[in-house]
Amino acid sequence: DTEVTQTPKHLVMGMTNKKSLKCEQHMGHRAMYWYKQKAKKPPELMFVYSYEKLSINESVPSRFSPECPNSSLLNLHLHALQPEDSALYLCASTRTAGGREPQHFGDGTRLSIL
């Protein structure tokens, strides 16, 4: 069982739809991350939140909008996505944003854009 919970596990959406991905952890971690992963490739960092504030945006297109309403929850709002955005979206967390702790990953959301 993973300590980082992502919902939904699968999502199929059209290019004009608006949807959201959700990530939740109750380990008291104060840093949370969104990654995009294509098949057989390493995860690519998208966003980092530290103490509920956005600290890193890796030049991600504005059709991806992150939100961190509280220290346990991280959302990724999706709008007007393109077919190339189809991928596995992974959420991760650490106690703090820097340092020795490994990132704890969720199971991911498999996103397909029609």
Place this chain on the structure above:
Amino acid sequence: AQTVTQSQPEMSVQEAETVTLSCTYDTSESDYYLFWYKQPPSRQMILVIRQEAYKQQNATENRFSVNFQKAAKSFSLKISDSQLGDAAMYFCAYRSFTGANSKLTFGKGITLSVRP
């Protein structure tokens, strides 16, 4: 900028045998962390083992051990007594010791298959 290189895209091992996965990295920093993550088809990235660069002793976790050669910037993973459940994609990763937002830099990964 740091880079992580996993030059072997695929490897295969017989069940109960030992296999070594290679990883090299490039950095100008003296203190950092190195990780091996496993990603089975079930998708979740699972931490296998980690090494702190300032520790000379190689990390060990049950059947998993590393050969950390700091001068050579090499960080290989040895899996002993391979099991069918070890079949997965393995990623080597680097993280800076300092910095409020130190990123995790991944290698390209290696797909390990285990033959029964």
